[in-house]
Amino acid sequence: MNDNTVDIANFEECLNALIDGELGELEHQSLLDAAADSPQLGTRLAQALKLQQALQAIPMEKAPAKLTRNLRKIPTQHRAPRSPWLLQPRWAIAAGLLALLFATTLYLPGNSQTELEVAQGRQDLALALAYLDNANRSTNSRVRSTLNDHMLMPVTEHTSRALQRQL
Amino acid sequence: MKILLTIALAALMSLPVAAQTSQLESLPGYIDFGNLDEIYGEPRVMVNIGGSLLRLMSAAAASDEPEAAALMRDLKGVRIKVYPTGGNLGPALEQMNQARAVLQAEQWEPVVQVIEENEQVQIFMKANEDIMEGLTVMVVNEEEAVFLNILGQIDPKQIDKVMNQLNVDIDVDTE
Numbered sequence: 001m002n003d004n005t006v007d008i009a010n011f012e013e014c015l016n017a018l019i020d021g022e023l024g025e026l027e028h029q030s031l032l033d034a035a036a037d038s039p040q041l042g043t044r045l046a047q048a049l050k051l052q053q054a055l056q057a058i059p060m061e062k063a064p065a066k067l068t069r070n071l072r073k074i075p076t077q078h079r080a081p082r083s084p085w086l087l088q089p090r091w092a093i094a095a096g097l098l099a100l101l102f103a104t105t106l107y108l109p110g111n112s113q114t115e116l117e118v119a120q121g122r123q124d125l126a127l128a129l130a131y132l133d134n135a136n137r138s139t140n141s142r143v144r145s146t147l148n149d150h151m152l153m154p155v156t157e158h159t160s161r162a163l164q165r166q167l
Numbered sequence: 168m169k170i171l172l173t174i175a176l177a178a179l180m181s182l183p184v185a186a187q188t189s190q191l192e193s194l195p196g197y198i199d200f201g202n203l204d205e206i207y208g209e210p211r212v213m214v215n216i217g218g219s220l221l222r223l224m225s226a227a228a229a230s231d232e233p234e235a236a237a238l239m240r241d242l243k244g245v246r247i248k249v250y251p252t253g254g255n256l257g258p259a260l261e262q263m264n265q266a267r268a269v270l271q272a273e274q275w276e277p278v279v280q281v282i283e284e285n286e287q288v289q290i291f292m293k294a295n296e297d298i299m300e301g302l303t304v305m306v307v308n309e310e311e312a313v314f315l316n317i318l319g320q321i322d323p324k325q326i327d328k329v330m331n332q333l334n335v336d337i338d339v340d341t342e
Contacts, residue, residue, distance in 0.1 A: 029219065032219065032222040032223055032226055033222065035222070035225075035226035035229065036222045036225050036226055036240045037240075039229050039233065039236070042225065042226045042229025042230070042236065043229050043230040045226045045227075045229070046226060046227055046228075046229055046230045046231075047230070049227065114223065117220055117223070118220070118223055118224050118227050121216050121220045121221070121223075121224050122224060124214040124216055124245070125214075125216060125221075125224070125239070125245055127212060127214060127247070128214050128216075128245045128246075128247045128315060128317070131212075131247060131249070131304070131306075131313055131315055132302075132304055132315060132317070132321075135288060135290065135304045135306050135313070135315070138281075138288065138306075139279045139281055139288050139290065
């Protein structure tokens, strides 16, 4: 993905890249911006994140023992001429597994980190709003009481003077 | 190899935090409250939420909590520091006065000012052509000193609803 901006046209493509862990930092930022600007896109992003979590929760099932045995027999039944050690399948598999392990190590903590950050962010925001609300209530009540202290007397005096004039 | 992986992961994870801090400092509604750690110790509460995290939170809340999502979408940053004063109001009041001088010099408008024997409250707002850029709340009393800086737009009427939606049990009532 070369274009860093996200619009409705390539939003779906970006969501797929996000789920596959192939989204760059700038594209990720653009995706968030687009989702923040449009409730519709925000909903789709939330759904994609849920799908991503659901996919991660699916347990890996072991292959049947018979299939494993049969697969293991194949190299002995069809022995190919030996290639240089680096190009042998076991090294290729090992290298692939190592790359997968590295990618998983980078990818999984990133997601759980994001979830933790969002949860912590919600708690922090609620705390900040609670302090703001507290200050707001405190000053409101003071302003009201101050106004009452100053206003009650003039109103009373003004009213009594007006009544006296009428009498 | 393990050490290299750890360093790479740590570097990757620390990048967004550093980016958020510098992102907040460059915004027009940002105010430096200084540091009272040497006098009061570590803050009782310290929160720094940047725009990226707020956008992520907004996107995550868009479907189930639309009002909370809208509030988060309009915010660019939230910072709060709360120190326990333990009756020692002097340093916190001095810090508040310094911050107030900076706010006034930067054309912030005083919204509310309460000066009483045992408590002082200062609320300032910064707007640019009817668009709110920041809100600063400073409260110093016998129990604590609160320095709150909200960057972006916030509608106080939304706070109650959003707090209910966030569903976090918080009690900060010190009265």
